[in-house]
Amino acid sequence: MDCNVVDRLKGRGIIPSAHRVAIGDYVLRTIEHPSADQVWERVKTSFPVLSRATVYNTLNLFVRKGLLQELILAEGKVVFDPNVADHHHLVEEDSGIIYDIPWDAVQVSGLDTLTDLEIDSYQVVARGRKRRH
Amino acid sequence: MDCNVVDRLKGRGIIPSAHRVAIGDYVLRTIEHPSADQVWERVKTSFPVLSRATVYNTLNLFVRKGLLQELILAEGKVVFDPNVADHHHLVEEDSGIIYDIPWDAVQVSGLDTLTDLEIDSYQVVARGRKRRH
C-alpha cells in the first residue's frame, strides 16, 4: 500500500508532472466520487493554473493506467472512484452523493447459474439515502 | 395484463394521440433498451412525421406515468425499459446491447444489515457478454 502519489504515478509509468500530482493528490484520495468538473473546481483552489482539458486528459490517463475507475450511476455525468477494488454503491438521488458499500457487506448468488452469460464484473447499485444520525 | 397500447395510455390518464401510440407501439413492447434517439430512428420508419422533441416529450411522459423506466448503465446515454418490474441487467460493452436478468435468477442478501442506509430500490449491474450458441 503506497500512499505517495508521485510514486504511485511512477509505478504505473506516468510522468509525475506538477499538474498530474495536484490532480492525483485530490482524486486518488477522495471518497467523494467526483465528476471531472468537480475535480477541476476542487484542484483549481490549490493549483490555479489548470485547464479543463488537462483535467479530462489526466483523469482518462489515470483510468487507462488502472488508478481510477469510471462509474456511470446517474444521468449526464461520469464520476471517478480511486477505489478500484470491487465494491457496491448507494446513489442518493436528492443530493447526488454516492456512498460506497463494502464488497463483503453484500452477498450475491445465482449469477453463476446463468451459463449463457460471461460476466467480467458486477456490482449492486442501490438507490436511496443515508440515514441521518 | 393489457397489451393494447391505446388502453394502456388511457389507463394512465394519457391522451392517446397518433404520435404517442406510434411511439408506444415500439417502446412499450421492445426488449432492446433503446435510447431516445434509437426510438426516434425506429419509429420514424413507420411514422415519418415525427420530431425529436416529441420523442423526448413522450418518453419522459411515459416515465412520469410509470409506463417506462429510465436506466443509466453506460456512458452518455439514457435508455428506456418497458419492464418496470424489478430486474437485473447485463451490459455488453462491445455491442452496447443490454440484456435483462430475471429478478429471481439472482439472490442478493446483506443489504438489510446496512441499517444506516434507506434503500428504495436496487439491482445488480453486470458487465460482460452473452455467450454465442
Next chain:
DNA sequence: CCATAGTTTTAGAGTAAGTCTAAAGATATA
C-alpha cells in the same frame, strides 16, 4: 551554453444528448 526531440498543457472549436421556447396545429366543447 545551445539545439533539438519528446512530452505535457492549453484555449478554444467541435460534438452529441437532452431541454426549452414560442408558435403552429389539433381536438373538444359551447
Next chain:
DNA sequence: TATATCTTTAGACTTACTCTAAAACTATGG
C-alpha cells in the same frame, strides 16, 4: 363558429466531453 385546451414542432440553447494544433516544458547531448 368561437374559444379553450392540449399536442407537436423547429430550432435555439445548455452541458458534458473530445479534439486540434500550437505553446510551454523537460531531458539529453554537444
